[in-house]
Each structure stands twice: as structure tokens, then as C-alpha cells.
């Protein structure tokens with residue numbers, strides 16, 4: 429393998445994430461940042477090892493406090509989950525869940541999911557979760573929503589055929605927005621089962637912290653889109 433083709437060269441953009449400063453954290457959290465995070469950080473080497481293992485790779489974007497991420501990892505020991513979250517205290521909370529559950533199948537990227545999505549090899553993910561993403565309800569802020577035609581194209585590139593994206597929200601306009609964009613994509617199907625059950629939490633869903641707050645303007649909506 430030539431130098432340019434090694435995974436570390438391919439995933440160079442991931443190195444540009446600034447390190448979260450552990451001194452801004454509570455002492456218990458800071459020690460997890462110093463001890464646990466280096467072992468499980470979704471850096472080039474750890475992601476390369478996860479891919480080489482041949483295990484299914486799932487990605488959770490914006491895991492908040494990490495409750496869903498940790499619960500899915502505990503339920504699915506044969507899968508490796510990557511969680512991305514730029515919110516410092518959320519990462520600290522997820523590290524606590526990972527330590528408490530002695531979970532060995534989680535990688536954490538303390539930052540923006542988009543460069544990671546773009547740098548993962550094509551067709552490397554089996555599932556993507558984006559649960560109760562920031563709704564940006566004001567029209568002038570809609571462009572900040574994570575779901576855009578470009579991110580849907582990035583999901584399509586990174587997912588295996590048959591892989592899924594689960595999108596959940598409790599904001600009606602964001603539900604419409606996401607549905608419109610996924611249906612416009614040539615790369616995704618919305619299967620009949622998800623179409624009939626969109627207002628019921630899927631059997632394998634784990635309630636998230638944000639979901640319990642009920643801050644949106646509608647009951648939770650769940651869409652499972654399938655990569656063609």
C-alpha cells in the first residue's frame with residue numbers, strides 16, 4: 429500500500445479536530461478524558477482497526493449525553509459504534525456510561541460528524557442514527573439543520589447498500605424537511621413499514637435524554653430510510 433493510500437493518509441482531516449481541554453471539566457470527567465478517551469477516540473488508527481475487524485460499523489451523530497449510544501453498544505456487542513458529539517459535557521457523560529458499562533465496542537469523536545462522514549471509506553457503515561437533532565425552527569436558521577441534500581449524499585456514500593439512517597425529531601417542520609429531502613434523494617427508499625409506523629418508536633429504539641424533555645411541537649417521529 430502506498431503512503432497516499434494508507435488509512436491514516438486518507439483520514440487526515442480527522443486529525444484537524446482540536447482537542448477538548450480536560451481542564452474545563454469536572455475532576456471525575458477530566459480523568460475519563462485523560463485515561464479513557466485516548467483509548468477509544470475515533471482517530472485514524474482506531475477507525476482503521478474497527479474497519480479491519482470486519483464488524484458492522486454504526487454511527488450516531490450528536491449523541492448528547494450518550495445514553496442511546498451506550499445502550500445500543502451494550503445490546504449489540506458484535507457491532508462497533510462510533511459516536512460524534514461536539515458538546516464537551518455530553519462527551520464526558522458518554523465516557524461515564526462507557527466506563528460504567530465496561531463497553532469495548534464504542535469509539536468517540538469529540539467533534540463535528542461531517543468531516544468524519546466524508547473521510548470514512550465508501551460503503552463502510554451499516555447504520556446511522558440522528559436522533560432529535562438541533563431543530564433550528566426559525567426559517568432563517570433552517571440552513572443550519574444537519575439534514576441537507578449534501579449530508580444525505582454523504583450518508584449515501586458512507587452507507588453500505590441496505591444500510592439505514594434513523595432520523596427522529598419532535599419538531600413537525602423538521603420532520604417534513606427531512607422527509608422531503610430523503611424522498612428527493614435517488615439513493616434512499618422509505619420502506620412501507622417505516623411509512624406506517626413513523627409515529628411509533630421502533631422496537632430497538634432507546635429513549636434519549638432530549639426526547640424525554642418534550643421540547644418540540646409534536647410527538648416524536650421516527651423515520652428509517654434504507655440505502656438503495
Ligand SMILES: C[S@@+](CC[C@H](N)C(=O)[O-])C[C@H]1O[C@@H](n2cnc3c(N)ncnc32)[C@H](O)[C@@H]1O
Nearest residue numbers: 490491492515540541559560561562636637638
Ligand atoms: C438536540 S441535541 C440531541 C442530543 C441527543 N441525540 C438526544 O436525543 O438526547 C442535538 C445534539 O447534536 C449535536 N450536534 C450538533 N451539530 C453536530 C454535528 N455537526 N456533528 C455532531 N453532533 C452535532 C449537538 O451538540 C447536540 O448535542
